[in-house]
Amino acid sequence: MLKIGSVEIQSNIVTAPLSGCSDLPFRMICRELGARFCFFEMVDAVSLTRKHIKTIEMLKTIPEDSPIAAQLLGKDPDMMLNGAQLILEHAKPVLIDINSGCPVRKVVNRGAGAKLLESPAVLVSIVKKLASALPVPVTVKMRIGYDQKYSLDDTLDLAKACEDSGAAALFVHGRLASQKYSGEVNYAAIKAVKNAVKIPVIGSGNILNPTLAEKMLAETGCDGVLAARGALGNPWIFREIEHFLKTGVLMEKPSLSERKTDLLRHLLYIKTHKTPRRSGHMGLMRKVALWYVTGFPNAASVRGNITKTRKYEELAELIERIGE
Numbered sequence: 273m274l275k276i277g278s279v280e281i282q283s284n285i286v287t288a289p290l291s292g293c294s295d296l297p298f299r300m301i302c303r304e305l306g307a308r309f310c311f312f313e314m315v316d317a318v319s320l321t322r323k324h325i326k327t328i329e330m331l332k333t334i335p336e337d338s339p340i341a342a343q344l345l346g347k348d349p350d351m352m353l354n355g356a357q358l359i360l361e362h363a364k365p366v367l368i369d370i371n372s373g374c375p376v377r378k379v380v381n382r383g384a385g386a387k388l389l390e391s392p393a394v395l396v397s398i399v400k401k402l403a404s405a406l407p408v409p410v411t412v413k414m415r416i417g418y419d420q421k422y423s424l425d426d427t428l429d430l431a432k433a434c435e436d437s438g439a440a441a442l443f444v445h446g447r448l449a450s451q452k453y454s455g456e457v458n459y460a461a462i463k464a465v466k467n468a469v470k471i472p473v474i475g476s477g478n479i480l481n482p483t484l485a486e487k488m489l490a491e492t493g494c495d496g497v498l499a500a501r502g503a504l505g506n507p508w509i510f511r512e513i514e515h516f517l518k519t520g521v522l523m524e525k526p527s528l529s530e531r532k533t534d535l536l537r538h539l540l541y542i543k544t545h546k547t548p549r550r551s552g553h554m555g556l557m558r559k560v561a562l563w564y565v566t567g568f569p570n571a572a573s574v575r576g577n578i579t580k581t582r583k584y585e586e587l588a589e590l591i592e593r594i595g596e
């Protein structure tokens with residue numbers, strides 16, 4: 273269990289915010305297979321304020337898609353507060369997180385995402401503004417530093433400053449922004465953050481299977497873990513981690529038929545719940561199907577065939593016939 277401010281979450285395994293991935297169909301399938309707490313995709317405070325349709329659509333949810341958290345991207349405290357209030361009008365997140373970890377060039381070039389790590393005063397003023405005005409807890413998702421020039425002392429000062437400004441928890445990705453998503457996870461730095469603050473710390477980085485989830489908890493003493501890439505095409509990871517943490521025994525992997533059934537259901541949720549792009553749903557459906565392919569028999573040729581499909585029916589038939 274995880275307690276963030278006044279919010280009690282029935283699990284310490286959290287489904288990460290994943291731009292372009294953690295949409296409603298993804299969350300539905302994850303929840304059905306064991307996820308208990310999910311994030312919407314990150315939303316940009318400026319796009320929200322301008323009421324861009326695509327951004328509003330990212331907040332699409334259904335009653336079973338709960339409890340849920342929202343994450344905001346931006347650097348201007350007033351704009352961030354306005355964005356947070358718009359999120360609360362459109363959806364019912366139990367908390368609002370501030371993105372201080374996105375390493376994408378066009379984001380950091382405008383001073384947002386991971387760049388906030390280098391502007392502690394700005395991050396602190398955003399936390400203060402939101403935490404004092406919003407009816408839900410405010411959290412920060414940060415990295416351990418921006419680039420090799422980082423100092424752990426500065427990171428710890430920033431973590432403490434966020435706590436003192438009203439942050440109710442920290443999600444800490446144990447990599448530098450300059451590492452993007454590769455390279456070692458710095459467990460010692462996450463542990464140092466955990467020891468420096470009293471609020472919950474949720475560790476992120478290489479939560480790819482139950483053993484690595486246990487390693488994160490054991491090496492850092494953190495309060496929970498954030499499953500990100502490990503959940504893409506692998507929504508069974510939540511029940512597998514939970515089972516392993518409870519019993520010390522690895523669960524059997526889902527059968528081929530279960531994998532195929534769950535993938536087909538994921539595609540159906542895309543068909544039912546997503547507004548089609550100009551090219552329909554196929555771009556997203558092929559992307560999602562490719563996530564699941566690892567572990568399928570003849571994965572390389574299946575992958576090639578998926579990329580050639582042009583219609584949902586064609587893709588569904590291809591998946592049904594895998595392993596025949």
Ligand SMILES: Cc1cc2nc3c(=O)[nH]c(=O)nc-3n(C[C@H](O)[C@H](O)[C@H](O)COP(=O)(O)O)c2cc1C
Binds near residue numbers: 372453480501
């Ligand atoms: C495709 C993709 C999209 C992501 N989008 C976000 C995001 O919008 N907000 C965020 O805070 N982190 C985002 N992340 C980072 C993850 O939440 C997570 O911290 C990171 O992937 C490390 O965990 P992992 O090594 O287990 O994947 C994203 C990561 C990936 C791979």
